[in-house]
Amino acid sequence: MTVASASVVAARRTITVERRVVIGGLLVVLGLLDALVFGYLSPPGHAVFSFTLTGAAVSVPNLSVTPRPVCVALGALSCVIGAGYVGFRLSRIARRVAAGVCVAALAVAFLCWADAGRIPLPFTSLLSTTVDSAIPLMLGALSGCLCERSGVINVAIEGQLLTGAFGAAVVASAFGSIWLGLLAGPLCGVLIAALLGLFALRYRVDQIVLGIVLDLFASGITAYLYDAALVPFANRLNSPATFGAYKIPLLGDIPIVGPVLFDSTIFLYITYVAIFAVQVGLFSTRWGLRVRSVGEHPTAADTVGINVNATRWRNVLLGGAVAGIGGAYLTIGSVGAFGKTMSSGLGFIALAAMIFGRWTPLGGVAAALLFGFMTALSGVLGTINSPIPSDVLLMFPYVATIVAVAGLVGRGRPPKADGQPYIKT
Amino acid sequence: MELKLRGVTKRFGSLVANDHIDLDVAAGEIHALLGENGAGKTTLMNVLYGLTQPDEGEIEVDGRRVRFRSPKDAIDAGIGMVHQHFMLVPVFTVAENVVLGREPTKPFGLLDRRRARGEVQDLSNRYGLSIDPDAYVEHLPVGVQQRVEIVKALIRQANVLILDEPTAVLTPNETQELFRIMRELKASGRSILFISHKLKEVQAVADTVTVLRRGRVVGSPPPSATDAELATLMVGRDVELRVHKEPAEPGDVVLVVDGLVVRDETGRIAVDGVSLEVRAGEILGVAGVQGNGQTELCKALMGLLPVDRGMVAVGGRDLTRASTRAVLGAGVSYIPEDRQEDGLVESFSVAENLVLDVYDRRPFSSGISLRPDRVRDAARTSMAEFDIRAGSIEVPAKTLSGGNQQKLIVARELSRETRVLLANQPTRGLDVGSIEFVHRRIVANRDAGSAVVIVSSELDEIYALSDRIAVMYEGKIVGVVPPTTPATELGLLMAGATSTRGEEGLPGEEGLPGEEVSEVQPA
Numbered sequence: 001m002t003v004a005s006a007s008v009v010a011a012r013r014t015i016t017v018e019r020r021v022v023i024g025g026l027l028v029v030l031g032l033l034d035a036l037v038f039g040y041l042s043p044p045g046h047a048v049f050s051f052t053l054t055g056a057a058v059s060v061p062n063l064s065v066t067p068r069p070v071c072v073a074l075g076a077l078s079c080v081i082g083a084g085y086v087g088f089r090l091s092r093i094a095r096r097v098a099a100g101v102c103v104a105a106l107a108v109a110f111l112c113w114a115d116a117g118r119i120p121l122p123f124t125s126l127l128s129t130t131v132d133s134a135i136p137l138m139l140g141a142l143s144g145c146l147c148e149r150s151g152v153i154n155v156a157i158e159g160q161l162l163t164g165a166f167g168a169a170v171v172a173s174a175f176g177s178i179w180l181g182l183l184a185g186p187l188c189g190v191l192i193a194a195l196l197g198l199f200a201l202r203y204r205v206d207q208i209v210l211g212i213v214l215d216l217f218a219s220g221i222t223a224y225l226y227d228a229a230l231v232p233f234a235n236r237l238n239s240p241a242t243f244g245a246y247k248i249p250l251l252g253d254i255p256i257v258g259p260v261l262f263d264s265t266i267f268l269y270i271t272y273v274a275i276f277a278v279q280v281g282l283f284s285t286r287w288g289l290r291v292r293s294v295g296e297h298p299t300a301a302d303t304v305g306i307n308v309n310a311t312r313w314r315n316v317l318l319g320g321a322v323a324g325i326g327g328a329y330l331t332i333g334s335v336g337a338f339g340k341t342m343s344s345g346l347g348f349i350a351l352a353a354m355i356f357g358r359w360t361p362l363g364g365v366a367a368a369l370l371f372g373f374m375t376a377l378s379g380v381l382g383t384i385n386s387p388i389p390s391d392v393l394l395m396f397p398y399v400a401t402i403v404a405v406a407g408l409v410g411r412g413r414p415p416k417a418d419g420q421p422y423i424k425t
Numbered sequence: 426m427e428l429k430l431r432g433v434t435k436r437f438g439s440l441v442a443n444d445h446i447d448l449d450v451a452a453g454e455i456h457a458l459l460g461e462n463g464a465g466k467t468t469l470m471n472v473l474y475g476l477t478q479p480d481e482g483e484i485e486v487d488g489r490r491v492r493f494r495s496p497k498d499a500i501d502a503g504i505g506m507v508h509q510h511f512m513l514v515p516v517f518t519v520a521e522n523v524v525l526g527r528e529p530t531k532p533f534g535l536l537d538r539r540r541a542r543g544e545v546q547d548l549s550n551r552y553g554l555s556i557d558p559d560a561y562v563e564h565l566p567v568g569v570q571q572r573v574e575i576v577k578a579l580i581r582q583a584n585v586l587i588l589d590e591p592t593a594v595l596t597p598n599e600t601q602e603l604f605r606i607m608r609e610l611k612a613s614g615r616s617i618l619f620i621s622h623k624l625k626e627v628q629a630v631a632d633t634v635t636v637l638r639r640g641r642v643v644g645s646p647p648p649s650a651t652d653a654e655l656a657t658l659m660v661g662r663d664v665e666l667r668v669h670k671e672p673a674e675p676g677d678v679v680l681v682v683d684g685l686v687v688r689d690e691t692g693r694i695a696v697d698g699v700s701l702e703v704r705a706g707e708i709l710g711v712a713g714v715q716g717n718g719q720t721e722l723c724k725a726l727m728g729l730l731p732v733d734r735g736m737v738a739v740g741g742r743d744l745t746r747a748s749t750r751a752v753l754g755a756g757v758s759y760i761p762e763d764r765q766e767d768g769l770v771e772s773f774s775v776a777e778n779l780v781l782d783v784y785d786r787r788p789f790s791s792g793i794s795l796r797p798d799r800v801r802d803a804a805r806t807s808m809a810e811f812d813i814r815a816g817s818i819e820v821p822a823k824t825l826s827g828g829n830q831q832k833l834i835v836a837r838e839l840s841r842e843t844r845v846l847l848a849n850q851p852t853r854g855l856d857v858g859s860i861e862f863v864h865r866r867i868v869a870n871r872d873a874g875s876a877v878v879i880v881s882s883e884l885d886e887i888y889a890l891s892d893r894i895a896v897m898y899e900g901k902i903v904g905v906v907p908p909t910t911p912a913t914e915l916g917l918l919m920a921g922a923t924s925t926r927g928e929e930g931l932p933g934e935e936g937l938p939g940e941e942v943s944e945v946q947p948a
């Protein structure tokens with residue numbers, strides 16, 4: 001090994017050591033939070049969790065715990081994990097699991113503290129709301145991944161969700177077919193994506209500004225059409241049927257897990273397929289290798305015969321379709337009728353999830369679930385009369401993203417050529 | 426494979442970069458292309474690789490006329506090119522980079538990583554390239570990255586391999602390694618087109634030499650020709666290969682660096698407690714294998730990287746945390762290592778680039794307005810003085826040849842009054858004539874009373890210029906030695922061996938650095 005490569009390897013090692021100390025330390029802090037804040041500040045009384053939804057085949061008894069010892073135990077667990085993180089060189093998967101367990105412990109400690117002495121907290125329904133509210137976020141994050149991995153910044157997710165929601169509602173309502181609505185959602189997303197592609201790739205407009213303009217455009221045009229057509233003809237154009245839940249046989253009957261993961265609308269199942277397809281596609285296929293090369297080093301891709309702009313076009317359109325499905329979920333997957341600006345910033349949270357997940361599909365999905373949990377939690381805290389204002393929880397995605405972007409928890413690395421138009425010399 | 430170029434002509438506006446060039450490359454030969462900066466070597470290779478379309482002329486492969494509309498056509502015809510700026514995706518593994526564009530797959534388009542790895546391993550073994558298919562390219566030293574580029578060409582069955590200034594960024598050992606590989610490829614019947622400005626390298630590996638000057642072929646000397654003969658043919662005049670300089674007459678200490686600690690962009694400590702003193706009228710050469718903190722040292726001095734600890738002062742003024750503008754204002758001139766990243770605004774014109782750091786001063790501005798006429802006049806003078814070859818002073822800097830971009834920066838930095846001249850690889854990519862010229866100007870700068878710091882990984886350059894040599898290794902100065910030190914000893918220091926002499930020359934914590942350094946100065 002040459003001198004230079006030895007020093008490079010040494011350099012990598014020092015970085016990991018520092019990162020290990022920072023992240024391990026953070027996990028210990030989370031543990032102390034569990035034990036000292038949630039444990040010792042818990043009001044007297046039990047925290048009760050209910051797991052059985054009405055009509056479930058198998059019923060699980062309620063769980064009643066005394067918050068303090070549970071929180072302390074969870075805190076101790078986190079501290080041990082944090083210490084292990086610093087002390088041992090863990091594999092990548094082990095590091096993820098460690099961080100995941102500590103975050104979950106924090107969530108549970110929080111719930112114990114919040115529910116102490118109050119009415120039972122519907123745990124299963126909390127999780128199931130988490131997953132449902134994460135669907136558009138997950139699809140939006142996947143859309144972002146598809147675009148940005150090929151080197152195009154997609155700030156237009158919000159607009160794609162909104163037009164997707166609009167198109168799905170109108171088509172499903174006008175033709176009386178939710179299946180046609182399911183087709184129309186992605187098509188509308190693709191429409192916005194086509195504008196993104198046209199101006200970003202053809203005319204090389206600044207992609208962030210362009211994305212925001214497209215979001216405004218989407219919100220403006222759907223609002224106008226809503227007022228002009230959907231309000232006067234609400235019966236014909238804005239009363240779509242919605243997809244019902246489909247319980248997967250056997251799997252759906254598993255206590256807790258079943259109702260959360262395997263008893264939902266087709267949108268959740270589509271999301272599963274999309275997650276799998278994007279993750280495997282990007283990292284294990286020829287297509288993915290080429291996409292990523294275009295996003296990282298377009299000139300290199302070009303010199304080996306890969307068509308940079310064609311690749312980007314394909315990915316931008318595909319991303320639009322995926323976000324459009326997420327939009328369709330907002331109408332025909334849940335509430336039915338379209339409402340003005342009903343995406344209400346979900347696209348931006350999806351973007352944040354993608355960044356928080358470091359431009360990877362699975363990371364984005366994990367972040368989307370975390371953000372979805374915050375949304376669900378703010379609802380549940382209301383039902384159990386917790387004093388915590390729900391708006392504080394809803395701030396969480398943004399705070400988390402700023403923390404992630406600022407590099408406090410290890411800097412995510414965007415594709416090198418993200419946002420840069422490719423000009424052939 | 427036999428390759429013939431006939432009457433290849435390429436014009437850029439009024440500039441004729443290639444003027445009816447004929448070139449024959451036989452199978453199994455190493456064909457060196459020599460020529461001064463801007464002679465048209467890169468342009469010719471770009472034509473051959475399908476990156477540029479020629480205005481006239483034709484290319485024949487094994488007697489058949491071909492037309493390359495894109496690199497893909499050239500690749501299909503068996504031509505491979507290792508670009509001066511590597512075309513590798515840093516976050517991909519070696520195997521992924523090599524197979525990109527022609528990936529082996531399993532059903533459903535899944536990558537066949539095993540096969541990709543195997544193919545790379547095979548080629549690597551066959552030519553003794555020793556590259557690890559699973560390593561990430563960003564972790565590899567440039568020498569290995571270059572071998573990855575070679576494998577990339579070989580796996581595409583390249584029979585003709587173009588290497589455009591491949592040794593410019595290599596350490597001496599890596600260069601020797603590259604030559605071994607080139608000979609190996611030659612033995613397997615492949616031809617290599619090799620561009621270099623280093624005459625010794627050409628003499629060492631080439632079978633045939635073609636010299637270009639101002640876009641034309643001016644001769645095909647045998648590789649056994651002497652340095653002087655080759656240089657004269659390239660430049661069209663006699664070249665002094667080693668500049669003459671009087672012994673230094675050091676004055677007051679101008680630049681003081683004390684216990685400097687700097688981290689690079691990734692947070693790693695790159696400069697680890699460096700202390701230096703440089704006097705007016707002397708040249709301190711900083712020798713060392715690339716990547717041992719030299720670049721970070723320069724950037725920190727210029728205020729381009731934050732200083733972790735320690736102190737920097739120029740002429741008694743503390744500049745440790747000063748802005749780059751303040752450092753420039755204190756009379757520091759800087760020739761950066763990476764000319765395209767740090768040295769130029771590529772889309773600005775030559776004239777604008779020549780005043781980048783003085784545009785806000787007289788005579789180029791008055792009040793708040795720029796005086797374009799003065800800028801143009803100064804640019805014309807500099808162009809002539811430094812022999813910068815470009816279509817005009819109005820063309821964007823990015824269209825200049827690599828060496829001419831470098832000359833542009835040197836011209837800008839040497840044209841203003843300086844107290845300190847800080848030059849990182851000042852002659853990278855320059856032809857022999859230009860090196861001579863730049864070296865003379867640097868010595869003149871010293872004699873005019875500047876404190877000069879030259880960072881170079883070329884030992885020849887270090888010896889040619891330095892009055893004292895500091896050797897850097899892993900972020901530390903491991904020795905300060907006189908220029909009479911033999912190259913073998915310097916080589917050892919650069920590889921991390923600490924010599925007793927080096928320790929003495931190292932400024933200690935307890936005393937004034939300057940005093941101890943002067944002990945080992947030549948008489």
Ligand SMILES: Nc1ncnc2c1ncn2[C@@H]1O[C@H](COP(=O)(O)OP(=O)(O)OP(=O)(O)O)[C@@H](O)[C@H]1O
Nearest residue numbers: 437442462463464465466467468824825826827828
């Ligand atoms: N795209 C372009 N537009 C205008 N002029 C160009 C362009 N590309 C090259 N030139 C000009 O053509 C001439 C030949 O350039 P080329 O890069 O081939 O030189 P070179 O022999 O490789 O020099 P060096 O040794 O400095 O790399 C130069 O004067 C350069 O300014």
Ligand SMILES: [Mg+2]
Nearest residue numbers: 466467826827
């Ligand atoms: Mg060149």
